[in-house]
Amino acid sequence: MSTPLTIADVERIAALAHLELTEEEKHVFTKQLADILAYAEQLQAIDTAGVAATAHVNAHEAERDDELRPCLPVADALRNAPDGAPEAGLFRVPRVIG
Amino acid sequence: MSAPAAGIRAIAEDIASGRVSAVEMCRDALERIARVNPSLNAFNLIADERAIDRATTIDRLRASGGPLGPLAGVPIAVKDNMCVRGMRTTASSRILDTFVPPYDATTIAKLEHAGAVIVGKTNCDEFAMGSSNENSAYGPVRNPWASDRTPGGSSGGSAAAVAASCVSLALGSDTGGSIRQPASFCGVTGLKPTYGRVSRYGLLAFASSLDQIGPITRSVEDSAVALQAIAGPDAMDSTASREAVPDFLGALSGHARGIRIGVPRAFVSDGVDSSVLGAFDAALDVLRSTGATLLDIDLPHAKHAIPVYYLVCTAEASSNLARYDGVKYGYRSPEANRGLKAMYSKSRDEGFGPEVKRRIMLGTYVLSAGYYDAFYLKAQQVRTLLKQDYDRAFESVDLVAMPTSPTPPFRLGEKTDDPLQMYLADIFTVSVNLVGLPGISVPCGLVETPGPAGVARLPIGFQLVGKMFDEATVLRVADAFERTTDWSRQLPPS
Numbered sequence: 001m002s003t004p005l006t007i008a009d010v011e012r013i014a015a016l017a018h019l020e021l022t023e024e025e026k027h028v029f030t031k032q033l034a035d036i037l038a039y040a041e042q043l044q045a046i047d048t049a050g051v052a053a054t055a056h057v058n059a060h061e062a063e064r065d066d067e068l069r070p071c072l073p074v075a076d077a078l079r080n081a082p083d084g085a086p087e088a089g090l091f092r093v094p095r096v097i098g
Numbered sequence: 099m100s101a102p103a104a105g106i107r108a109i110a111e112d113i114a115s116g117r118v119s120a121v122e123m124c125r126d127a128l129e130r131i132a133r134v135n136p137s138l139n140a141f142n143l144i145a146d147e148r149a150i151d152r153a154t155t156i157d158r159l160r161a162s163g164g165p166l167g168p169l170a171g172v173p174i175a176v177k178d179n180m181c182v183r184g185m186r187t188t189a190s191s192r193i194l195d196t197f198v199p200p201y202d203a204t205t206i207a208k209l210e211h212a213g214a215v216i217v218g219k220t221n222c223d224e225f226a227m228g229s230s231n232e233n234s235a236y237g238p239v240r241n242p243w244a245s246d247r248t249p250g251g252s253s254g255g256s257a258a259a260v261a262a263s264c265v266s267l268a269l270g271s272d273t274g275g276s277i278r279q280p281a282s283f284c285g286v287t288g289l290k291p292t293y294g295r296v297s298r299y300g301l302l303a304f305a306s307s308l309d310q311i312g313p314i315t316r317s318v319e320d321s322a323v324a325l326q327a328i329a330g331p332d333a334m335d336s337t338a339s340r341e342a343v344p345d346f347l348g349a350l351s352g353h354a355r356g357i358r359i360g361v362p363r364a365f366v367s368d369g370v371d372s373s374v375l376g377a378f379d380a381a382l383d384v385l386r387s388t389g390a391t392l393l394d395i396d397l398p399h400a401k402h403a404i405p406v407y408y409l410v411c412t413a414e415a416s417s418n419l420a421r422y423d424g425v426k427y428g429y430r431s432p433e434a435n436r437g438l439k440a441m442y443s444k445s446r447d448e449g450f451g452p453e454v455k456r457r458i459m460l461g462t463y464v465l466s467a468g469y470y471d472a473f474y475l476k477a478q479q480v481r482t483l484l485k486q487d488y489d490r491a492f493e494s495v496d497l498v499a500m501p502t503s504p505t506p507p508f509r510l511g512e513k514t515d516d517p518l519q520m521y522l523a524d525i526f527t528v529s530v531n532l533v534g535l536p537g538i539s540v541p542c543g544l545v546e547t548p549g550p551a552g553v554a555r556l557p558i559g560f561q562l563v564g565k566m567f568d569e570a571t572v573l574r575v576a577d578a579f580e581r582t583t584d585w586s587r588q589l590p591p592s
Contacts, residue, residue: 017446019459043473056337057307057534080198094436
């Protein structure tokens, strides 16, 4: 699985991550991410057959009753929006459908 | 020693008894900050007016005989990745440059309820991603002990503020060592509580299975007082544990008799600076003199903790930081008129700094189709093996001792061109987060080195790691160590 990372890979990941990288960033990241992934290759030598994955270390049940509770007022939630429409209670975004 | 450098209990007692007013104490802290911050850059924001208002309220409450909390009138600082209602909170990122939170983090609400007075928000690596505080949109913090050195990171501003006697308590957050490593670099005490001991509500999320808020203080006693104030369950954070919160101050017995401390010798021997090893070995001798028994232990998977950590934390970060899209809060690119998708990607490219982008990219990659099993799943499996290592060790010991950082504080710019070298500096701290354990870094030495202004003394710290939810033993033994040595009472040149 040790395939070298290419600029095309970096462009594909940047698109997935919604990052519009500059040409220089693409080149720097290709090298740096390749270095980091090569270092992480050491994990492949560890025998993990049958080992469960640990996603978190929570020791208790995190469930609670599904009850209505007070939450942030809409006006407060909209206050930090770069383009809020408080009169409509909405966030405004550029046109999505042409 | 200036007043803000005194202990939390001494300050609170002085204010409660009327020997000094909360307003005087607050002005002292603000004057100290105004004097040292231009050279340190430890604060992103100094909250003069709000702090004096709060202190005035405390003084009025005292005058009217009202009940005073355990931190009444104590000036504190808060890492700039925790929400304080009405106080600009940036995570040292351009993307949140103008963000003013509409609510308080639970830790903030608890500390203010206890009477603490927030004097400012401290500089940090952007979104807590870094080990040197050089990834801040507002410039690096300088180490109070040597201006050419980093204060560590990501809570570099918090550690520098305590080291420079601006405040006796600064909150930090620790995802892979971000409280303990800067505490070590700045010669102060930093505690990462057990995962779940302290609510994360209102902490700007980086890696949710690892992030934990904790105190940076001068003394272990102050660390215990601060943890007491912020620990406990929270309806707003389902991962905040309902585990009973013991009396941490009462646990400080002054000795370590009956305590077994494990030392992972094989893990600690490789690639560690000789000054760090020397200080660590001397610290082990002190621990023995306070009554502890030392045992060799093996943590066979600890040497793989760096790749495990950087695969897990970047995967979680790529998901957490998807929320910064130029819609709900934060920065939106002025070139936002090319449609929704371009608005997202342009705003994110202009708003995030290089390290944050690098981690989002790495995390997106390891979660993407075809790579998930080889990287992310594999890392989670080795995380399990790491947990089993610690579980096995804790069958025969009560604590594990390790250096906090393999080197003394490094120079500004020394590792910025090579992210992997920067990551390797986290070797002794990241495994503790992956397993969820509580850990504390306490000062254990000063190494002399040539600096721009003659010979500088650089702090060295070591950490004690405990069982899940056993901060009491961690604090007890760290306190016994601190009482036997005077490293924590050393101050940087002013």
